[in-house]
Amino acid sequence: MNPSANVQNVDFLSMFQMSLQHFQEKAKDALMNIDMDLRRTKDWLDDMYSEWKAEIRKAEDALQQAKLELNRKKMMKIGERAPDTSDEEKRVKKCMARLEHAEEKLERTKHWQRSLPQEILNYEGPGRQLKTQVEGVIPTMTALLNEKIAVLEQYQKLG
Amino acid sequence: MSVDLGRNTIFKEFEVLKHRWNETESVWKDVVRVEFSRDKWVPLESSVMTALAALDRLTPILVQVREQCSGGSGGH
Numbered sequence: 001m002n003p004s005a006n007v008q009n010v011d012f013l014s015m016f017q018m019s020l021q022h023f024q025e026k027a028k029d030a031l032m033n034i035d036m037d038l039r040r041t042k043d044w045l046d047d048m049y050s051e052w053k054a055e056i057r058k059a060e061d062a063l064q065q066a067k068l069e070l071n072r073k074k075m076m077k078i079g080e081r082a083p084d085t086s087d088e089e090k091r092v093k094k095c096m097a098r099l100e101h102a103e104e105k106l107e108r109t110k111h112w113q114r115s116l117p118q119e120i121l122n123y124e125g126p127g128r129q130l131k132t133q134v135e136g137v138i139p140t141m142t143a144l145l146n147e148k149i150a151v152l153e154q155y156q157k158l159g
Numbered sequence: 160m161s162v163d164l165g166r167n168t169i170f171k172e173f174e175v176l177k178h179r180w181n182e183t184e185s186v187w188k189d190v191v192r193v194e195f196s197r198d199k200w201v202p203l204e205s206s207v208m209t210a211l212a213a214l215d216r217l218t219p220i221l222v223q224v225r226e227q228c229s230g231g232s233g234g235h
Binding site: 009012013015016019020022023026027029030031033034036037038041045048051052055105108109112116119120122123125126127129130132133137138140141144148 | 161162164165166168169172173175176179180182183186187191195199200202203206207209210212213214216217220221224225227228229230
């Protein structure tokens, strides 16, 4: 028997070939979407950097205003009694917390702006390798299978 | 998140393909199959596994980035 025809069931080869093509399509789309998402994440981080910078400016302004209101209230003595400044103090604390939160977020954003590109780079090597397999090697696999199936079908006709 | 979705698609679709390959391998018994396996299938399987491992490392990092840098809505 011709050794190249030593396949008991040509259908298995055909099904495998179809699955290979299906995998190629799905993996190609998935890899493209992954790349797009990674680019979007980097852009998003840059947007967040600008947003947190702006938020810090707003929080600083609000804190300054709150402190001014607190000082103004402190000076508003009614007789000998010290004015009740609890609301203004609460507001100052709230503004300080808002500022700290924004500063912390900005620091985290700056950290990831520096670190994320390296993390992405660690994926990009294997990702590119898979892309080469999917776009370059799978077509050669399906072509080879095509030839094999054609030979087997021819062989079956003769038999 | 597309990275997570993409990773799951590659994993799931490759599992199906691997199953088909195992079936095919069991009935394809000649030297061409041996060469095909060595030169084509094994490198493909290896690159899928390596890419999946890299995505498994990257995915939690991306979740962390979104959690730590977003304004509370959980990211983009």
